[in-house]
Amino acid sequence: MFKTHVVQKGMTLPIMGSPSDLLGTLESTTTFAITPDSYLGLVPKLAVKEGDKVLAGDSILFHKKDDRIRITSPVSGVVTSIVRGAKRRLEHVLIEADAVQAYASFPKGHPANRDEVIERLTASGLWTMLEMRPYGIIANPNDQPKAVFINAMATAPFAPEASITLKGREMDFQSGIKVLSLLASKTVLSIAEDESSTALVGAENVEIHRFQGQHPAGNTSVHIAHVSPLNKGEVVWAIDAQDVAILGQFFRLGEVHLERVITMGGTGFVDPSYVKAMPCMQLTSAMDEALRVDRTYRVISGSVLTGQAVGKDGFLSYNANQLTAIPEGEGTEFFGWVLPNIRKFSKNRTFISWMFPHRKYDLSTKMNGEDRNFVMTGEYDRVFPFDILPNQLLKAMWANDLESMEALGAYEVVEEDFALCEVICTSKQPLQSLVRSALDMLHAEMN
Amino acid sequence: MKFLQNIFDATRPAVTDGKFKALMPMHNALETMMFVPDHNTDNGSHVRDAIDLKRTMVTVIFALMPALLFGLFNAGYQHYKALGLLVDGDLISQFLTLDNALFGAWRLVPMILVTYAAGLGVEMVFAFKNKHAVAEGFLVSGILIPLIMPLDMPLWMIAVSTIFAVLIAKEVFGGTGMNILNIALTARAFAFFAYPSVMSGDKAWVNTTTEAGQSVVDGYSGATALGEMAATGSSSYSAWDAFIGIIPGSIGETSVVMILLGAVLLIVTRIASWKIMLSAVMGALLMGWIFNGLASYMISPEQQVYMAMPFYEHLLYGGFAFGIVFMATDPVSSAHTERGKWIFGFLVGMLSIIIRVFNPAYPEGVMLAILFMNVMAPLIDHYVVAANISRRQKRSTVKAS
Numbered sequence: 064m065f066k067t068h069v070v071q072k073g074m075t076l077p078i079m080g081s082p083s084d085l086l087g088t089l090e091s092t093t094t095f096a097i098t099p100d101s102y103l104g105l106v107p108k109l110a111v112k113e114g115d116k117v118l119a120g121d122s123i124l125f126h127k128k129d130d131r132i133r134i135t136s137p138v139s140g141v142v143t144s145i146v147r148g149a150k151r152r153l154e155h156v157l158i159e160a161d162a163v164q165a166y167a168s169f170p171k172g173h174p175a176n177r178d179e180v181i182e183r184l185t186a187s188g189l190w191t192m193l194e195m196r197p198y199g200i201i202a203n204p205n206d207q208p209k210a211v212f213i214n215a216m217a218t219a220p221f222a223p224e225a226s227i228t229l230k231g232r233e234m235d236f237q238s239g240i241k242v243l244s245l246l247a248s249k250t251v252l253s254i255a256e257d258e259s260s261t262a263l264v265g266a267e268n269v270e271i272h273r274f275q276g277q278h279p280a281g282n283t284s285v286h287i288a289h290v291s292p293l294n295k296g297e298v299v300w301a302i303d304a305q306d307v308a309i310l311g312q313f314f315r316l317g318e319v320h321l322e323r324v325i326t327m328g329g330t331g332f333v334d335p336s337y338v339k340a341m342p343c344m345q346l347t348s349a350m351d352e353a354l355r356v357d358r359t360y361r362v363i364s365g366s367v368l369t370g371q372a373v374g375k376d377g378f379l380s381y382n383a384n385q386l387t388a389i390p391e392g393e394g395t396e397f398f399g400w401v402l403p404n405i406r407k408f409s410k411n412r413t414f415i416s417w418m419f420p421h422r423k424y425d426l427s428t429k430m431n432g433e434d435r436n437f438v439m440t441g442e443y444d445r446v447f448p449f450d451i452l453p454n455q456l457l458k459a460m461w462a463n464d465l466e467s468m469e470a471l472g473a474y475e476v477v478e479e480d481f482a483l484c485e486v487i488c489t490s491k492q493p494l495q496s497l498v499r500s501a502l503d504m505l506h507a508e509m510n
Numbered sequence: 511m512k513f514l515q516n517i518f519d520a521t522r523p524a525v526t527d528g529k530f531k532a533l534m535p536m537h538n539a540l541e542t543m544m545f546v547p548d549h550n551t552d553n554g555s556h557v558r559d560a561i562d563l564k565r566t567m568v569t570v571i572f573a574l575m576p577a578l579l580f581g582l583f584n585a586g587y588q589h590y591k592a593l594g595l596l597v598d599g600d601l602i603s604q605f606l607t608l609d610n611a612l613f614g615a616w617r618l619v620p621m622i623l624v625t626y627a628a629g630l631g632v633e634m635v636f637a638f639k640n641k642h643a644v645a646e647g648f649l650v651s652g653i654l655i656p657l658i659m660p661l662d663m664p665l666w667m668i669a670v671s672t673i674f675a676v677l678i679a680k681e682v683f684g685g686t687g688m689n690i691l692n693i694a695l696t697a698r699a700f701a702f703f704a705y706p707s708v709m710s711g712d713k714a715w716v717n718t719t720t721e722a723g724q725s726v727v728d729g730y731s732g733a734t735a736l737g738e739m740a741a742t743g744s745s746s747y748s749a750w751d752a753f754i755g756i757i758p759g760s761i762g763e764t765s766v767v768m769i770l771l772g773a774v775l776l777i778v779t780r781i782a783s784w785k786i787m788l789s790a791v792m793g794a795l796l797m798g799w800i801f802n803g804l805a806s807y808m809i810s811p812e813q814q815v816y817m818a819m820p821f822y823e824h825l826l827y828g829g830f831a832f833g834i835v836f837m838a839t840d841p842v843s844s845a846h847t848e849r850g851k852w853i854f855g856f857l858v859g860m861l862s863i864i865i866r867v868f869n870p871a872y873p874e875g876v877m878l879a880i881l882f883m884n885v886m887a888p889l890i891d892h893y894v895v896a897a898n899i900s901r902r903q904k905r906s907t908v909k910a911s
Contacts, residue, residue, distance in 0.1 A: 104881065107835040132613055136742070201741055224811075231731075368556070369554075389556065393548065397544065399546035400562060401564075412780050426557040429550060430550060431546060431559065432558075433547060436685065440847075451898070454846055455895055471895070482554070487561070488559070491558065491562065493552070496554055
């Protein structure tokens with residue numbers, strides 16, 4: 064009934080620690096942090112000072128280049144400290160939450176037109192949920208996107224399924240879609256090939272596309288490439304399905320409620336499952352309970368492919384829909400590069416383990432080698448489902464060659480699309496950071 | 511193993527800050543060879559595949575082993591055959607003898623040691639100068655070079671050829687991953703043009719040194735199959751002999767069946783591109799087939815006979831199989847795009863046969879064909895990339911109009 068796009072290339076990371084469907088709650092803490100660095104494209108300007116009282120939804124930061132865009136507080140409380148790093152760079156704004164939450168009030172009801180949507184979303188801080196493609200940064204309200212892409216398909220390791228995260232929020236999700244459909248002439252909802260949740264399959268005011276395939280088939284770039292490829296000068300806005308429900312709820316209540324259903328996945332957790340969690344919360348007390356204590360685990364806000372290592376005392380990112388904990392790699396391996404190694408994960412077939420394709424591994428953060436120049440070719444192509452030559456594009460980025468980057472398709476990808484290439488790279492090249500800095504440079508140069 | 515790790519840990523301060531700084535690349539290379547280091551991922555992907563360049567390279571070395579071991583026996587076999595010293599018996603009892611293997615090993619092992627010493631020496635100097643780790647590229651080149659050189663080559667010539675190749679073909683371009691030409695073939699090409707008397711002629715490929723009381727049998731030539739063909743149009747060796755590999759030639763190249771074993775390992779592990787191998791074979795077959803059709807138009811009778819040779823037999827003689835499996839597939843110097851690999855391999859195959867048949871000065875065409883296509887590979891890639899770019903541009907102009 065809907066068009067199904069088949070994505071041939073990709074890989075399901077065989078990692079142990081998949082979350083169960085059970086839904087728990089992550090024990091809340093009182094400390095929250097706004098971290099400007101996690102908002103790509105933001106040039107932060109403080110709107111508060113230490114000691115200020117804020118409500119949930121009150122501005123904490125402005126974007127220097129467009130002060131309509133602001134970052135608002137997820138909770139009501141007191142701004143306890145403003146943490147700066149080297150050269151007075153803003154690192155965190157820490158907020159101590161009140162015991163009883165109070166919300167700033169915004170207008171209620173369905174917006175009448177596009178301008179009103181933009182005005183109300185930017186004022187509430189929810190605008191930052193919209194991502195701009197190309198570049199993968201916060202959307203620019205002055206752009207006229209050719210489409211809005213809603214992503215309700217999870218293929219990254221342990222990523223939450225939209226059918227579970229949207230449970231009980233179906234109405235808000237639908238009204239969120241209705242709001243978004245005012246922003247562009249085309250609204251696209253991408254779902255998995257076997258999706259059956261009625262909230263998704265029955266969604267209205269939106270063009271539904273099904274996708275079939277392994278990761279990165281769930282990445283927005285793949286959906287855009289199949290439905291409406293991005294050409295130079297065109298803009299698309301992208302948003303996650305659960306954020307659409309948050310947005311719908313905001314227009315219904317006139318208050319900013321950011322609680323999300325996220326997954327806790329990985330062998331580091333005693334009980335990997337879905338939990339309700341507040342973005343920006345400090346993880347310490349929750350992690351004390353949730354983490355196993357037998358080894359050192361790395362706590363990652365986000366997926367094992369693209370997340371940030373935050374540590375158990377760190378903060379959940381504002382946009383994270385998963386938490387991952389995997390063991391830190393320890394020790395050296397004697398002649399590890401020559402032994403047959405049946406129990407090692409590799410997409411490459413020099414390890415006997417390729418004969419056991421269904422085996423799962425307790426993957427650690429080990430690098431498994433040293434970094435080298437690009438040597439192998441044709442390797443990335445196996446997990447990179449775009450009509451883009453990955454080696455050539457990456458080398459253009461490496462050489463800061465803007466013209467070639469543009470010609471080779473830099474506008475159609477963001478760093479997460481190279482995550483699997485980075486995993487399987489023989490030369491251990493840091494591809495995602497390379498792509499991020501190249502896109503930042505391209506953006507600075509073009510705007 | 512703790513003991514070894516302790517040695518590395520104890521000596522590390524001396525090479526990082528101490529007076530032995532120049533030994534840092536060597537220390538690092540040795541340590542990382544014995545122990546996969548305990549580096550962890552930073553941000554980006556937090557987990558990584560178990561593969562690294564060392565494992566990739568060592569897999570190629572494993573793939574070379576069947577051809578290498580066979581070559582040891584064949585070196586001895588050819589030597590004793592030339593001297594008429596083979597005992598009576600069937601082929602297997604004549605071929606698989608300890609004497610044969612020892613004869614080959616006695617000459618090949620020093621060649622390998624000298625090649626590694628020369629090549630890794632240059633790599634270490636550059637690693638120290640440019641402050642990077644020693645990359646693994648030379649692990650494979652160091653085995654390949656002895657396998658394609660004559661057994662009797664003076665060791666200093668091997669060292670000079672190796673140093674030339676590593677220096678001029680690799681390090682000046684920026685080291686492993688940056689070279690344009692295949693390193694092993696560059697070394698061979700250097701030797702071929704610098705020391706032609708050692709590298710060609712009937713005496714080059716079989717060791718016929720005699721000791722007191724020994725002599726070469728009457729009428730023995732020692733010419734390779736291709737050498738004979740260039741001269742007379744046909745070879746005294748059967749296609750079957752060539753497939754098994756009991757013919758004169760460099761250590762690694764003679765046995766097609768052993769090279770195929772290596773090819774299977776490389777293809778199954780996906781280290782080498784099957785596209786290049788397949789398309790090269792197709793290119794050679796097509797060229798051979800075209801020559802079959804043209805044979806009767808040739809002027810010289812030798813040429814007529816050579817070109818009328820069954821087209822598939824071209825795959826069995828000379829270094830074709832070895833070059834296609836182990837050198838044309840070099841990921842750095844071959845075409846980098848998947849489509850380009852088809853074109854690259856096909857042209858390598860065609861050119862090998864053309865040079866082989868039409869230029870008697872170079873009885874073996876595969877070396878020059880691969881080196882020439884190494885130079886052309888960026889051009890092939892350029893057009894494949896340009897096609898990708900124009901597809902993208904077309905899409906945007908269609909949209910705009």
